[in-house]
Amino acid sequence: MNARALLRNDIRQMLKDPMLLASVIGPLAVFVFVRYLFRPLSVWVEERYAFDMMSHAEFAAMLLLTVIPLLAGVMTGLLMLDERDENLIAYFAVTPLTRKGYYRYRLLLPSGLACLMSAVYLLFGGIVDVRVEMLYPLLLTSAEAPCIALFLAAFAANKVEGLALSKLCGLLFVGPVLVFFVPGPWQAVGIILPTYWPSESYLQAASGESGLAAVTFGIGAAYHMLLLYIADRAFAKRMD
Numbered sequence: 001m002n003a004r005a006l007l008r009n010d011i012r013q014m015l016k017d018p019m020l021l022a023s024v025i026g027p028l029a030v031f032v033f034v035r036y037l038f039r040p041l042s043v044w045v046e047e048r049y050a051f052d053m054m055s056h057a058e059f060a061a062m063l064l065l066t067v068i069p070l071l072a073g074v075m076t077g078l079l080m081l082d083e084r085d086e087n088l089i090a091y092f093a094v095t096p097l098t099r100k101g102y103y104r105y106r107l108l109l110p111s112g113l114a115c116l117m118s119a120v121y122l123l124f125g126g127i128v129d130v131r132v133e134m135l136y137p138l139l140l141t142s143a144e145a146p147c148i149a150l151f152l153a154a155f156a157a158n159k160v161e162g163l164a165l166s167k168l169c170g171l172l173f174v175g176p177v178l179v180f181f182v183p184g185p186w187q188a189v190g191i192i193l194p195t196y197w198p199s200e201s202y203l204q205a206a207s208g209e210s211g212l213a214a215v216t217f218g219i220g221a222a223y224h225m226l227l228l229y230i231a232d233r234a235f236a237k238r239m240d
Contacts, residue, residue, distance in 0.1 A: 006097065006105060010079060019163070023075030027068045027117040034064060034125040057127045058206060059180040062137065062199040066172050068121060069114040069141045073148025074166045076110040080153035081162045089239065110145035118142065133205030136217040137198035143224040144172075144194050150231035154238050179203055194224055 014020040038060065042053035053060070083089050093099035118141050122134045148169055156162035175195030178187050180203065190196040197220025204213035 006092075006102075007109075010109070013079065013082070014075070020075050020078060023071040026071045027121070030064050030067050031117070031121050031125060034061070034121065034127055038127050054127075056180075058203065059176060061122070061125065061128045062176040062179070062202060063173060065118060065121060065137060065141055065198070066176060066195050068117050069110070069145040070148060070169055070172060072110040072113040072117070073145040074152065074169065076106060076145070076149035077152030077156075077166070078159055078162050080106055080149060081156055081159045084153065084239070085158060106149065107146040110149050111142050114145035115139075115142035128206075131205065133202065133210065133213055136201040136205065136213060136220075140194070140198040140201070140217070140220050140224055143221070143228060147194065147224065147227045147231050150228070150235045154231060154234035175199055191223075194220075194227060196220075197223060 014024060038057075039054070046052050080089075083092075089099070089102060092102040097105070115138065118138050122128075122138060123130055148166075151169075152162045152165055156165050172193060172195045175190055175193040175197075176199040178190035178193075178196060179199040182190070187196075187200075197216060201213045201216040201220060204210075204216055
């Protein structure tokens with residue numbers, strides 16, 4: 001067993017499991033919506049209800065960006081729960097893949113998927129201007145996917161509990177809402193949400209505060225690494 005064989009097995013499982021398949025199709029649906037439907041919908045809403053959706057395009061972009069690492073992380077977390085329940089992780093440990101190789105693959109898979117799909121979404125979605133500071137939310141959201149995967153694998157007893165816990169991840173959508181609509185001092189309640197930092201760094205960059213955006217990105221990156229470390233330790237403890 002090696003990483004390539006594990007990837008082929010993941011693809012087979014995704015094709016068989018509608019939930020896992022939806023985790024892959026979901027980001028594509030988000031991209032199609034933003035690229036081809038958001039502007040026509042905005043025109044229709046403005047004509048019918050006198051509400052300009054395009055004036056909130058940056059908020060919509062960051063809110064929908066949250067979907068991509070969430071789905072990638074949930075997909076990987078559910079795969080890890082299946083493998084843990086079937087004692088496959090112990091099996092992988094004695095194959096050429098090794099336990100360390102398995103962990104590396106399982107963390108890189110959601111991160112790589114989130115990074116790739118988020119890059120396509122941000123660069124070609126077409127509802128916000130492309131700027132170099134897009135790297136901030138791109139990198140931070142890529143780090144969220146493995147955190148979500150490890151969170152599910154560490155704290156869910158089985159796949160059913162994993163699905164239930166994945167619903168808690170809906171709280172991640174609060175991050176962009178706080179950044180764009182809540183007054184400054186009250187935003188402090190959102191700093192514990194990992195999705196707060198990508199949105200805040202992007203908004204600061206879009207407002208011309210490049211230096212502050214870089215600082216926010218640095219703090220957010222450190223916080224994401226801390227969350228990843230905590231989730232990794234929790235998963236390792238669960239496996240012992």
